[in-house]
Amino acid sequence: MAQLKYGDSTLNFGDDNKTVAILQVATARRFATGKGYFITAAAADDDGNETNTGHWISPATPLRFVYDVEDAYGNPAETVMIEEDDVVPYLEAMDWPIGVRFGYSAARGRYLPFADEAMRQAAESAPSAGELAEEADS
Helix, strand or coil: CCEEEECCEEEECCCCHHHHHHHHHHHHHHHHCCCCEEEEEEEECCCCCEEEEEEEECCCCCEEEECCCECCCCCECCCCCCCHHHHHHHHHHCCCCCCEEECCEHHHCECCCCCCHHHHHHHHHCCCHHHHHHHHHC
8 A cells, every 4th residue: 555654644545656656756855945744634534534634744754655566466566657747736735734635525525624815726726636646547
């Protein structure tokens, strides 16, 4: 399972190595400026209740980016090719108070927990990082 591990917490990305790879590239660039960022995720908790959780990702926090080494059929996972156009939306989102968003979709009934005016306008006109990853896979 593709994951971001930070401190004693884990964010799971299923079999989505590309999202983790893009996040790793964007994180390296962000940390090079000495800045942290938020990841805000909509997901079900251990009891099945929907939650919105903001995770502060800081240069001071040890991170591990974990990738699947096999696909669902046991074949070696493909090498992920990252384009600049993949990384830019993540870098832009890292400047927002809510940060990089995963799991939000009006179609799934999941909405952002808050937004400032500038972020709200940008969020309405741009897909979330998770939606970008879904588009890339289709």
